[in-house]
Structure formats: C-alpha cells, structure tokens
Amino acid sequence: MAALAGPAGLRAFRTKVPGWLPRGPWAPLAAGFCSRGPARAERPEPGPRPTSVRQRDGIRSIVLSHPKRRNALSLAMLKSLQSDILHEAESEDLKVIIISAEGPVFSSGHDLKELTDEQGPAYHAEVFQTCSEVMMQIQSHPVPVIAMVNGLATAAGCQLVASCDIAVASDKSSFATPGVNIGLFCSTPGVALGRAVPRKVALEMLFTGEPITAQEALLHGLLSRVVPEEQLEEETMRIATKIASLSRPVVSLGKAAFYKQLPQDLRIAYHLTCQTMVDNVALRDGQEGIKAFIQKRKPIWSH
Secondary structure, three states, rough: OHHOHHHHHHHHHHHOOOOOOOOOOOOOOOOOOOOOOOOOHHHHHHHHEEEEEEEEEEEEEEEEEEEEHHHOHHHHHHHHHHHHOOOOOOEEEEEEEEEEEEEEEOOOOOHHHHHHOOOOOOHHHHHHHHHHHHHHHHHHOOEEEEEEOOOOEHHHHHHHHHOOOEEEEEEEEEEEEEEEEEEOHHHHHHHHHHOOOOOHHHHHHHHHHEEEHHHHHHOOOOOOEEEOOOHHHHHOEEEEEEEEOHHHHHHHHHHHHHHHOOOOHHHHHHHHHHHHHHHHHHHHHHHHHHHHHHHOOOOEEEO
C-alpha cells in the first residue's frame, strides 16, 4: 500500500498499528486447504520473511517486501505469500485480502537464479507447482483478493495480478510477459493471462514480450480500475472497505459460484447459479438482507 512504500513505514506499522498477525517466521500450511491439490508443507530456507502482513477491520494487507530483488517470486517468496493467504482463511474476522508491494516493481516474476541447471528439474518443478498452487488458492479462497499495483508487473508477477479477483493499478504501472525474450516462454503466466484478457491480446504479449500500459491493461480486462498514483491506496481501500462491510457468507458463496459457472455452457451455468440463489436465500444473512430491505432499515450481518 502507498503508506507502506518503504521499510521504515512497514516497521512503524508493525510497532504502532494493532492487528499485525502474530506469526512465526514460517507458518506451516494445512494440507489441501483452499487448494485443488494437496498443499505441501515444506519450508523455505530460514531467513527474513519476504512478505509482511497486517490485518485490521476485516482487511488483510499482504506486502511483497523484497524490493532489492524486484519482489521476485522466489520459492521463499511464494511460500511466504501462500502462508499469508491461507492463514486462518476460514476466520469470520477476515473479509478481504489486498496484495501490494514495496518499491517500483510489483513483481518481476520468477527468480531466474533458481531456474539454472544447477538446481535441477525437481527443484524447478517445485517452483512452478508452488506458484500454480498460489494462483489457484487465490481463486478458491473464500474471500475476495485484490491486487494493488504501483509499478511493473512481469511474467509470474503479471500472472499474480491476473489471478486476483480485483486489480487496481496506478497510471504509472505496466504489465508484460517477456519470458520469450530470454528463451523461457511464459506458459504458466499465460494460463491466468489468457483467462483475463482476449486471446489475441494475450498471445501478442506472450509472443513479443512487449509491455502494455495500465490504460491498455484496463481496456483489455487485466485491471478493474486505474487511478493516479497518489490515489491508489485510497481507491483500493475504498473497495476493500466496501467488501468488508458486507456479509462474508454471502460474498464467499457468490465468489465460489461465479468461478464454478464460468467454464460451463449457458444451461449448466444457469442450473448451478439457480441452486446457488436458493442456497443464498436460505442463509441467515440472505433472509436478514431481504427483511431489512422490506423494512427499510440497514441489515445486521452475522459476520
């Protein structure tokens, strides 16, 4: 977030702002939690956590905090991000997640030093599998996940933006999948990118590696909104605060149904969402919202 743009700001939040999650250096993951496959609990090498996290008023803010390495999605960064995303994901106190970054680069993608032949295929497979798990866990997470981008997002960094439910960026931001230029085609980033933008836009980005501006990303559907840099945090928090004010069970039900119906044909999509509407009406908060509307009062959500 803009207010957390530098290490000093992060240290100040850790010491002065209530709500920082009490965490050990590397929290273990629950197997299979919010995942389409079993989540592994291997831990990265000991050292400073490459992400920082705080939670207040239902909003969890996760910051990629390794600007000297351009917030590269190293295995340590991916596992730290994964741990922060999955931590108490089912807690009623969690309503929305924001992912942002320190420095001028949101994320440069995978750490290429981890992809040399010195590490070997097994390590490479772990890097790409962990990255894929994180992207899928964002989609299957019970609360909305917002990317707040202020700078360059490339390769797997662009994949991260494309995987989030909502993405807000400053007008100085840009996006690219430049792997082809170094002989490493952005195949896994293409999965998320190809589901966020039209096919021909995705393929031009993948085949040429050339960046697109924030305004172009907005036009093609990679972003939800673009604002001046000085308004980025305010606009992102406005969206997050609105979501946090709503019923978590209703939002969670709606998010799951939205993604479930997307790959279906029209008839099946309506069949699935008709049942979702029935289930929604049966929720305590569903009935509370309907009654509050009829009685012309504000609803009181269960959580």
